Amino acid sequence: MADSTDKMLRDYFSDRLKLMAEVEPGYKKDIANIRFCLSVIKPEHRDVIKRYYSDKFITWEEVVSEAGKCHSSLRTWRNDFKTLLNVMTQHGDEFIRLRREALQA
Structure with missing residues (x-):
């Protein structure tokens, strides 16, 4: 059964999320989060996610x-x-803030 994350990923890979971000800027954060998550997983895993x-x-x-x-x-x-x-x-925002604080310490 599909959930909201599945829908968001389908929208991302169909480029629908980009169109939605033009109307509602909040979706830009979703795009950035997906790109980041794809960048930190193994290529083999990324290929399976993209394919599906x-x-x-x-x-x-x-x-x-x-x-x-x-x-x-x-x-x-x-x-x-x-x-x-x-x-x-x-x-994500909390992680970014904590990382910045750690770098400044």
Whole structure:
């Protein structure tokens, strides 16, 4: 069952989120969070995430088959990515502030 994070990722990979950001600037933060999260995961994991969310008609089973990995591993990658993204969405500003404070100390 899709959740709001799945919808946001589909919107990001379809470029719909960019269009939404032109009307509502708050979406720019979502775009930045997704880009950051994609930049810090392994390329193999990033490829699976991109493949699944960029094609509205692909099933998870097809992604698993294409990747040649076990179903549970890829599901873990996806869930871990979504967890990271949710943490960044909810607490990203706090992390940035704490990092700045740590650098100044």
